[in-house]
Structure formats: C-alpha cells, structure tokens
Amino acid sequence: MKLPKGLDGVVVDQTKISSTQNAVLTYAGYPIKELQNAPFEEVVFLLWHTRLPSADELKAFRKLLVSKMVLPDETIRLMTRIAKEPQHPMSILRTTVSLLGTTNDVERDDPPRILGKMLTAIAAIIRIRDDQPVMHANSDWGVVENFIYLFSGERPTAERVAMFNTVMVLHADHEFNASTFTARVVASTKADYYSCLTAAVCALKGPLHGGANEKVFKMLETIRQTGQEPTAYVNDQMAKGRKIMGFGHRIYKNGDPRATILREIARQIAHETDNDAYFALQEQIRDYMFEKTHLHPNVDYYTALIYHCFGLDKKTFTMMFAACRTAGWLAHITEQQAEGCLIRPSSEYVGQTNRHYRADKEEM
Template sequence: MELPKGLAGVVVDQTKVSSTKNAILTYAGYPIKELKNAPFEEVVFLLWHTRLPNADELKDFRKLLVSQMALPYETVQLMARIAREPQHPMSILRTTVSLLGTTNDVERDDPPRILAKMLTAIAAIIRIRNDKPIKHARKNWGVVENFIYLFSGKRPTAEQVSMFNTVMVLHADHEFNASTFTARVVASTKSDYYSCLTAAVCALKGPLHGGANEQVFKMLETIRETGQDPVQYVERRIASGQKIMGFGHRVYKDGDPRAAILREIARKIAHETGNDPYFVLQERIRDYMFKKTHLHPNVDYYTALIYHCFNLDRQTFTTMFAACRTAGWLAHIIEQQAEGCPIRPSSEYVGQTNRHYLADKEENSID
C-alpha cells in the first residue's frame, strides 16, 4: 500500500460546502473571486444553506447574528482570569471555546448563536490581554463592523470594514483542510458543536496550518529590526533547510487565488497606515522566492501584514483566522452530522510481527 504524504489528493468524502477542484476555490459553486466583496453574513448563509439568501433573509440573518454577539456572564468572569495567563492566545481560545460549551447552553447546537459567540470571545481575548474593557456589539451595525469594534475599541471606517470583510470572506472556508477535517471527524461521532470547534482550534494552532501568518510577520519584524537585507535573510534560511512561511500551497501550484486579492488590500492598507516598508519587504521576498523556488505567496503571506495594519499583535493573528474560519467549520459540522456515519479509516501496520510475550520475557530476564 502506497499512500501520498499527508493524504494529499486522497478523496475521503463528498461535500457541498466548498471546492478547490482544478485549483479554483468555490463556495457552494460560486467562485471566490465573485464573492470577495459579498457581505460576510451572506457568505456564511451560503456556506450553511448552499444557496444565497434573498434580501429579507439576509437582513434577518444579519440581525440574528448581531443579537447574539454577547457572552454569558459566567464566561466573561472566567475569561477575565485565563486570558491574562502567559499563554499563546490560541491556547486561551482553545480553553475559551471549551468553556463556552459549559456556559452557553450546550443543548442548543445553534450555528448563528455559536458563530456570534466565537467572534465576541476572540475579540474579548484581545481586549483582556491588552488590559482594555470588553466592548458590546451595536445592534444597528453589521457583523464585520461590530467585530472590528469589539477587538479594536474604535468604530472602523467604511473602507476598513470593506477590506476586513474581504479578508473574512476569503478565510471563511477551504474544503477539507486540517482543522476542518478534524472538526468533521469529531462531528461524525455526533459530539456537540463546541467539542468539534475545540478540536478544530487545536489543529489550527499549528504553525504549518493557521499559525503560519504569525510566523510570516515574525520574519518581517526580524528583518526590519536587525536591518538585514531580505534576500540575504531568505537565502540563509533556505541554505540551512528552514521553511519560508507564507509560500507554496499543496493545491495551488500556480498561485493562491486568495493571495492575489489580499495583496492589493495589503498594499493599500499598508500605505494608509504608514506601513509601506513592510509591504516593500514582502515584495522583495516575493520576487526572490519565485525566482529561486517558483513558489507563490499563499493566503497567510499578505494576511499577516493586513492584521498588523489593524493594530493586532502578531500572536493574535491565528485567532483572527479562527474567527473567519468558524463559519466554514460550522458548515462542515452541519454537513457531517447529517451523514450519521463515524469517520474511522484503516491503517497499514508496519511494525514488528510474530512476537511472543512469554518468550521475549524469558529472553530478556536477568539471572
């Protein structure tokens, strides 16, 4: 039996949520390039129902999500303690999601309620870590506008909402990636939504998945702070066998379509926030990496700079990824639980055989 590394290309199930077939990302059949400016709430509805909402449905759905963007009192009290611990924000989020499962009426597997609570919890983690008071959602604002307000404490401009909306849409789902597949495995056992989401957060935390955006900006900071030439820095890392985060993708060999969209947002917001030097660094590294390795930037590469321009600490970047991807996780959880069949693959055993306990015990005994 020969299996591709990391199960690359192995089809394990069917889905109506999203696809990367032929290296084209689609949500329920719609190309991501056509959805990039669609309201986040509309895209969430699409992922959950595999159809677009009409005007009244979208209005009601947005109102429902915003109405649920408040955390239970018990959750806030406990978060105020754990969020100040010297742990990575993703570790805090992992515990918070599990905590929500005990304080947020776990008998109600209600996707809108859960997504809204996740967004608010992530914003609250950021506020508490910065010793800032937790903000409360404004009922007349949209989900993205509220989310930015909840983590920043300031009402964003219409342009900022538009840019961040696109970021959230592009990150909302991506077929059977590691965290989504993890959520589906747990969902297949008919476990509750919070258990599924906790497992997904654990998978997303890894630097080879969601944590890559943090590593991208760490690289940019190191280059700027030490005054190194970016090309020489990358050359040394490659020569020493180290991975350059933010480049290459298992599916998109000719370039991640999300990165192309995010590049223009990164360029614009970097200029508007006085972060042009970071974008210049990224472009020099981008050009060199293509010349040297023929690898293109992926979704993490430009997202890192965008998050920085929203005054987010790089350790919180992956929690932003989780905020966006929760929409897709929930879509896959809903779909998987409807199948009613636990995921239980087989494996090929390659260890020793024909061993016998008593014989080996006797042989290894000491006189």
C-alpha cells in the same frame, strides 16, 4: 503499496459547501473572486444553506447574527481569569471554546449563536489581555463592523470594514483543510459543536496551517530589525532546512487565489498606515522565493501585514483566522452530522511482526 503522503489528493468524502477543484476556490459553486466583496453575512448564509439569501433573508440573518454577538457575564468572568494567563492566545482560545461548551445556556446553542459567541470571545480575549474593557456589539451595525469594534474598541471606517469583510470572506471556508477535516472527524462521532470546534482550533494552531500568519510577521520583523538582506534570510533559513512561512500550498501549486486578492488589500492598507516598508519587503521576499523555489505566497502571507495594519499584535493573528473560519467549520460540522458516517480510516502497519512476549522477556 505506495501511500499518498498526508492524504494528498485523497478524496475522503463529499461536500456541497466548498471546492478547490482545478485550483479554483468556490463556495457552493460561486467562485471566490466573485464573492470577495459580498457581505460576510451573505457568505455565511451561503455556506450554511448552499444558496444565496433573498434581500429580506439577508437583512434578517444579519440582525440575527449581530444579536448573538454577546456572552453571558459569567462566561466573561471565567474567560477573564483564563485570558490573563501568559500562554499563547491560541491556547487561551482553545480553552475558551471548550469553556463556551460548558456554560448554562449551551443547550440552546445553534450555529448563529455559536458564531456570535466565537467572534465575541475572540475579540474579548484581545481586550482582556490588553487590560481594556470588553465592548458590546451595536445592533445597527453588521457583523464585520461590530467584530472590528469589539476587538479594537473603535468604530472602523466603511473602507476598513470593506477590507476586513473581504479578509473574512476569503478565510470563511476551504473544503477539507486540516482544521475542517479535524472538525469533521469529531463530528462524525456525533460529538457536539463545541467539541468539534475545540478540535478545529487545535489543528489550526500549528504553523503549517493557521499559525503561519504570525510566523510571517515575525519573519518580516526579524529581517527589518537585523537589517539582513531578504535574499540572505531566505537562503539562510532554507540552508537550515526551514520552510519560509506563508509560501507553498498543498492544493495551489500555481498560486493561491486568495493571496492575489489579499495582496492588493495589503498594499493599500500598508500605504494608508505608513507600513509601505513592510509591503515592499514582502514583495522582495515574494520575488526571490519565486526565483529560487517557484513557490507562491499563500493566504497567510498578506493577512499577516493586513492584521498588523489593523493594529493587532502578531500573537493574535491566528485567532483572527479562527474567527473567520468558524463559519466554515460550523457548515461542515452540520453537514457531517447530518449526512456523514463515522470517519475511521485504516493504517498500513510498518512495525515489527511475529514477536513473542515470553521469549523476548527471557532474552532481556
């Protein structure tokens, strides 16, 4: 029997939340291209209810989500202790999400409260690690504007909010990607939201998934610092059997539709923040990678530069991915808990057979 590698192409369950059929990403049937400028709150509503909200519903939903962007003082106090540790921010986030699931008010936590807490916690980790005060959300602003304010300490311009909004929308969901599938496996055992989210964060951390954006920026920095030709860097890495981060995708073999949109944002914000050299380098690598491998950039390739231009440290990039993807994780956990059954696949055993304990022991 020939097994599909890494479940490649295997349909494991049904979902109404999102699809990548025919390499077109849709949320509840709407192509991502049409949603790219929709308010993040509207897209979250869509993912959670599989329909668009009315104008009144959207207003109320935005107000609700922003009102949940707060953490109990005790949680901040405990988080401060953890966030100061020298470990990678994704390790801090993993422990923080687990911690959020143990606080006093956890019984009341539903998806809006959990999303609010996650965004606030991610921003707070950044602030605490930078020895900066934890900020408080403003009830008159939307989720994206508040999120940027919470992690940066500065009110962003409307243009920057629009850019980050698109980044958040494009990352919000992606059907059965590794972290979402992990969350669904845990949800299938009827475990609580925070257990599912902790597991999802663990899966996202790896460089083959969300961890790629940090590695992309490390690559750009290395090339600029060493003065190496990008082509020589790519050749050298591939000769060593290493993958070039930010390229390739399990589903999108002819290009990731999210990367096409993000490329333009990267170009624009790089120009506005005096980072054109990074963008030019990305273009060189992109062209050479296509020439050499026919691989296209994926969602992590350009977000690395966008996050850098937002003043973020590369070690926090994957937390940004987690912040955006929490919306989708919550949708999938809810769907799995409501409609799914226990996920428990089988394996093909390829180890030794017909062994006998006593006989083998005597021979030792």
